[in-house]
Amino acid sequence: MAQITLDVFRFDEAVDVVPHRSQVTVDVPETTTVLDALETAKAEVDGSISFRRSCRSAICGSCSMNINGTTGLACKTPCNTVMDKDGVIQVDPMPNFQPMKDLVVHMDPFWDKYTRLKPYLQPADRDEDHATERRVSPEDMKKLVDVANCVMCATCYALCPVVSVDPAFAGPAAIAYAYRFIEDVRDSKRDERIAQISEDYLWLCAHCYACSYCPKHVDPNDRIVDVKRAAIADRVMMNERGPRHALTVNRTIRQTGMLDETELILGTIGRFNVRGLLKVAPLGLRMAAKGKLPPIFLKPIPKVDEVRTIFDALEVPVA
Amino acid sequence: MSTTLLPEQRAGDAHKQTKSSQSKRYGFFPGCVAKESCKELFNSAMLLADRLGIELVELTAASCCGASVVNDTNRDVARVLNARTYAQAEALGLDDVITICSTCTGHMRAANKELLESDVHMTQANAILGKFGARYNGTVTVRHLLWLLIDDIGLDRLREMVVRPLNGLKVAPFYGCHIIRPESVNGWESSRRPHSLEDIIAAIGGEPIDYAGKTRCCGFHIQLEKEGVATSMVGQNMRMAKDRGAQAVLTPCPLCHLALDGYQADSAARWGRTDLPTFHLPQLVAFALGVPPEKLGLNKHLIDPRTVMVAQELIA
Numbered sequence: 001m002a003q004i005t006l007d008v009f010r011f012d013e014a015v016d017v018v019p020h021r022s023q024v025t026v027d028v029p030e031t032t033t034v035l036d037a038l039e040t041a042k043a044e045v046d047g048s049i050s051f052r053r054s055c056r057s058a059i060c061g062s063c064s065m066n067i068n069g070t071t072g073l074a075c076k077t078p079c080n081t082v083m084d085k086d087g088v089i090q091v092d093p094m095p096n097f098q099p100m101k102d103l104v105v106h107m108d109p110f111w112d113k114y115t116r117l118k119p120y121l122q123p124a125d126r127d128e129d130h131a132t133e134r135r136v137s138p139e140d141m142k143k144l145v146d147v148a149n150c151v152m153c154a155t156c157y158a159l160c161p162v163v164s165v166d167p168a169f170a171g172p173a174a175i176a177y178a179y180r181f182i183e184d185v186r187d188s189k190r191d192e193r194i195a196q197i198s199e200d201y202l203w204l205c206a207h208c209y210a211c212s213y214c215p216k217h218v219d220p221n222d223r224i225v226d227v228k229r230a231a232i233a234d235r236v237m238m239n240e241r242g243p244r245h246a247l248t249v250n251r252t253i254r255q256t257g258m259l260d261e262t263e264l265i266l267g268t269i270g271r272f273n274v275r276g277l278l279k280v281a282p283l284g285l286r287m288a289a290k291g292k293l294p295p296i297f298l299k300p301i302p303k304v305d306e307v308r309t310i311f312d313a314l315e316v317p318v319a
Numbered sequence: 320m321s322t323t324l325l326p327e328q329r330a331g332d333a334h335k336q337t338k339s340s341q342s343k344r345y346g347f348f349p350g351c352v353a354k355e356s357c358k359e360l361f362n363s364a365m366l367l368a369d370r371l372g373i374e375l376v377e378l379t380a381a382s383c384c385g386a387s388v389v390n391d392t393n394r395d396v397a398r399v400l401n402a403r404t405y406a407q408a409e410a411l412g413l414d415d416v417i418t419i420c421s422t423c424t425g426h427m428r429a430a431n432k433e434l435l436e437s438d439v440h441m442t443q444a445n446a447i448l449g450k451f452g453a454r455y456n457g458t459v460t461v462r463h464l465l466w467l468l469i470d471d472i473g474l475d476r477l478r479e480m481v482v483r484p485l486n487g488l489k490v491a492p493f494y495g496c497h498i499i500r501p502e503s504v505n506g507w508e509s510s511r512r513p514h515s516l517e518d519i520i521a522a523i524g525g526e527p528i529d530y531a532g533k534t535r536c537c538g539f540h541i542q543l544e545k546e547g548v549a550t551s552m553v554g555q556n557m558r559m560a561k562d563r564g565a566q567a568v569l570t571p572c573p574l575c576h577l578a579l580d581g582y583q584a585d586s587a588a589r590w591g592r593t594d595l596p597t598f599h600l601p602q603l604v605a606f607a608l609g610v611p612p613e614k615l616g617l618n619k620h621l622i623d624p625r626t627v628m629v630a631q632e633l634i635a
Binding site for chain 2: 164165205206207229242243283287298301304315
């Protein structure tokens with residue numbers, strides 16, 4: 001047994017103006033989960049501590065919270081992996097959400113983004129008009145099973161640094177769930193779905209891999225890349241900055257072997273988009289003043305033909 | 320091993336003793352940005368290597384690593400581009416490729432992992448490399464200079480070599496996502512609680528600042544996608560560092576450097592003025608090891624680090 005002190009964020013939106021913290025010490029085995037430690041605290045010490053939980057087995061997705069500054073399922077986090085040398089564990093509500101009471105948050109923005117996806121199968125014809133069952137080959141199903149494991153715990157949404165500064169971004173879970181329908185052979189709305197998620201800023205993913213901490217190994221980071229590839233393959237919303245950026249990177253690497261920083265800016269914003277270019281001009285001028293501008297004409301690397309051979313063999317899109 | 324990772328989380332080759340580490344002769348992959356807008360990083364790395372008594376053999380015909388973006392359009396191209404780079408290292412008798420960019424580290428390691436773990440991928444890459452007479456035999460390990468400093472040089476040796484300690488300069492580490500995440504690819508240290516940069520800062524006489532932003536994203540990869548988002552990500556992170564008392568930032572990634580150094584002026588409107596100068600990892604270590612500051616390109620930064628260095632009595 002170990003003495004574990006939970007340092008809990010306390011707030012009740014109905015009465016409190018500012019949050020405070022309370023410290024609750026419990027005697028539990030040190031390998032117990034943070035959720036079980038919280039349950040013990042609530043049962044034995046302070047019944048007013050509020051948190052969401054149901055299954056205690058990483059299936060319901062209710063108990064995601066911030067544990068010592070990083071988000072995860074409390075039911076999947078053993079105390080001895082997070083407590084400090086004095087046995088203290090800080091628990092806070094998930095970031096990127098409004099707290100409601102203690103560790104309970106308002107989940108509405110997360111669900112709003114999810115429902116915008118129309119998260120149900122939309123086949124080309126109605127089930128009653130369809131003579132046979134809708135069959136999916138094992139290979140096609142294999143692409144979907146990992147994503148279907150999503151328990152909508154919102155851990156990825158809470159960890160996402162883009163959501164933290166721009167709530168318009170769909171967030172990792174919604175994009176991963178869009179993938180689940182985009183890649184479903186029974187669905188008939190593939191391109192509409194890609195367009196919808198592109199409008200919800202698919203291309204604003206910062207490639208930070210914060211969502212690689214997904215407790216269910218959905219790995220939204222990889223699914224986001226899959227949806228981007230689908231967008232490029234189907235040529236959906238190709239004039240947006242995201243696809244232009246990706247294709248300009250390809251073009252400059254094929255031409256020079258290097259990522260051409262100058263060309264990247266011109267190609268993404270548009271070399272005739274004067275208003276867009278004027279917006280990045282001040283930073284460009286500040287860099288120029290320090291002699292820090294990338295070269296205007298980048299010299300290709302030696303044997304750049306080899307790079308072109310690779311691009312052509314793999315039929316990499318460059319425009 | 321200075322890591323809190325569980326054994327099963329560690330990437331197999333991250334702590335490997337390579338032939339290169341024994342001969343002190345390493346393949347060197349500077350990456351695009353260190354050759355374009357952050358030349359001071361390339362120069363500092365070479366000067367630091369000289370001071371450490373190691374040889375960095377630049378892979379001059381290497382291409383871009385794919386910069387995390389080429390994956391968005393094609394699942395194979397980054398892997399094959401990097402296989403070409405590794406074949407060049409092997410041809411020079413080198414089994415260790417050292418990077419000075421977090422994004423290069425993560426994406427080159429991801430490509431190498433796929434090549435080494437899948438015959439299908441290795442065969443596909445070598446079929447294309449064969450068109451121009453190259454072949455990758457799978458002997459290369461990719462590591463960041465940060466890892467080399469700790470694993471091959473060692474913190475004790477580094478401490479002994481310091482001739483210009485930082486006088487307790489309060490430095491906020493900023494890791495850059497791709498040197499720590501995903502753990503299955505990098506796995507050199509815990510991505511949630513890394514401390515290699517803190518260890519380096521302490522070893523060269525600085526005081527590391529702990530803050531929540533150190534493992535967060537700088538926004539570089541979306542700087543052009545939507546106005547204000549990357550700027551705000553920088554502002555948020557630098558606000559956290561400044562509020563903890565940081566005087567400067569240290570990063571192993573030139574992409575982070577461009578974002579942190581470039582956007583603080585614009586993020587002030589939302590996050591308040593932070594004005595934290597940002598050092599490249601080899602710049603600050605080379606300075607502490609006695610490389611003359613005028614050779615380190617400190618005048619190339621938009622937020623001039625020399626002001627805080629004068630205040631800390633590090634330079635006149």
